[in-house]
Amino acid sequence: MTTLVVPDYDAGINFYVDALGFTLIEDTDFGVGKRWVVVEATVGGRLLLAKAKNEAQTAAIGNQTGGRVSFFLHTDNFADTHARFVAAGVEFLEEPRHEPYATVAVFADPFGNKWDLIEPKEV
Template sequence: MRTQKRCLGYVAIVVDDYDRAIEYYTDKLGFTLVEDTPQPGKRWVVVTPHPESDCNLLLAQASGERQQGFIGDQCGGRVFLFLQTDDFWRDYTAMKEKGVHFCQQPREEEYGWVVVFEDLYGNRWDLYQNALP
């Protein structure tokens, strides 16, 4: 009997410009560009935090005024995405040095280290590392 694996493959994030978004996510956050394929009237652009990750970001350039209104506010001001790391201080320091905007100071919680940052568009993210058991 075959076991079926289910996971999120892509999370779409609305951006204003493909190239600007690619530059930010790869240069500032250290993501890898997985695919950039032209399609009629758009591009299929995928970035990932790690090449072996099962979940990737699909950078979707806004098409029209309605979609443009969601750039930077895809979750109504709440933390939208959660970037898990195996070395919190390494990634926090590297991102800070590259100009990523952090909304607060890092803090230790019962589950590990966490800090909120905003991406290029103002979407809020958690950078976090789980505490070791």
């Protein structure tokens, strides 16, 4: 599981569950504005959505890897997944590319994190 800092729990849930189709695994309210929110991709990777608590954490939202792609979301049907994401309003930063290793396109979540949607080629 990887921690991803977001500005708001519900905004994170809305994007990852509603737009990307992740499953909400847990949403436990600890009171005083703190929750334990876990979402899971269909391929099994989990994200802990953590609400930024201070200016330093807020400043890191969307730039947790210095502008590089942060996450890689694998699919076994690029065309269908890409079309579903586009229909859900996901912002792609490029057109799909056909590389020797995969079909891939970079998209951004609403918080500025970059993701690769990738369908690896069979070896």
